Amino acid sequence: MSDPTQSFVLFDMDGVVLEGHGTDPAVHEQALDDAIDAADLSVDAETRTLLAGYEYDTEFIRGCDRLGVDPVDFYHRREQHSASHAIDRLDAGHRTLYPDADAIHRLDDEYALGLVSNNYDAVTEFVVDRYDLTAFEYVRGRDPGVGGFYRRKPNPHYLLTGRDALDGSGGVYVGDRTTDVVAATRAGLDAVFVRRDHNQDVSLPITPTAEIASLTELPSVL
Template sequence: MCYDSIVFDNDGVLTYPTPQAVLQQGVKGAFSRFDITPDDDLVTKMVDADVTQIQQVARRYNIAPSVLWEQREKSVAAAQRRALEDGTKTLYEDVSTLESLHAPMGIVSNNQHETVLSIVELFELRELFPYATGREPTLDGFQRRKPNPDYLTDALDSIGVSSGLYVGDSNVDILAANRAGMDVAFIRRPHRTAYELVAEPTYEINSLEELASIAV
């Protein structure tokens, strides 16, 4: 099928997932800005926190939730940039096969916007992905992340199309694409071997190379 656009999730699709140790380092760095030494449970909580947990932690330390979260986002983005620079976080080799696709392409990630920009910059992907975004470093931006379709619909508007194909590696990607009115290709990378889907994707692939036979 010929698509007006192809939009990609990042982590687990274009780049290998960020190691937990890198995210934990970022969280610890955020707390250090407030002269707080968090225990392991708190660090784990703040790696995968929801808004309620963020508010609870902020009250515990008498910090405004928005201030705590913005510092957390800044610090984790910086830790991921270092991981990109030192080779801890890398591109999948099959990303190079996307150069053969002709539809306009973009990136929409639940990762920080600053991290997505770092990936595009360091791997010189701007020509391949003129549109690239992650979540805004605010609590509102955090709440708009997938499976909410907001960032996907923003991408379609910015690219100048009304529909397209979204390529992701998780259930939230499938749900967000469905809600945005997009077809979705689920890529079953090695870290998703036993992953169970809660909704049926339009396609299931094992490599980005397979898109050449889908998006024609």
């Protein structure tokens, strides 16, 4: 790439910095149980199936309608529980950083660095604090609830917020999913795609600016 106009580098978290493709689905299942218990609801098996998906979709809304609860409010409450359980699992050591995450610190003298994730903001902040990722000047996960759900990548909302926060004229987003490449393109950023074990066979609909197999290769493509 070697573009002198690139002033910042944003990173995805799950699958790029933090090991694993994403949060274990069991986290959301447990969060749903907590939200049901907190609201003192009696939920039959069919209704629970409607509510069980991670997505805020028509099935989730139908499930809430059957229970007579506001779907936006109930989804927000469930997501708050999901964030809490995700943090508990991280604190217990269920996931850790990729070994090559140390390479990030070698870039902070030359670029402004940020971490922008589809994971919850509280979870993203926890990872930064727990692993002392001081190289990141800007850290942002998504807000819990429907608003944050719809602003997830490939929506470029949080990437654009990161760009503005770092006062960047041009930048790069490093991700491991198709949605990362699409969001970067929509935000006017160069996309660097990291090939990990979990995405070796992914075929991208948009060609990224560069592909790497390790974060240690980043300096050679920036």
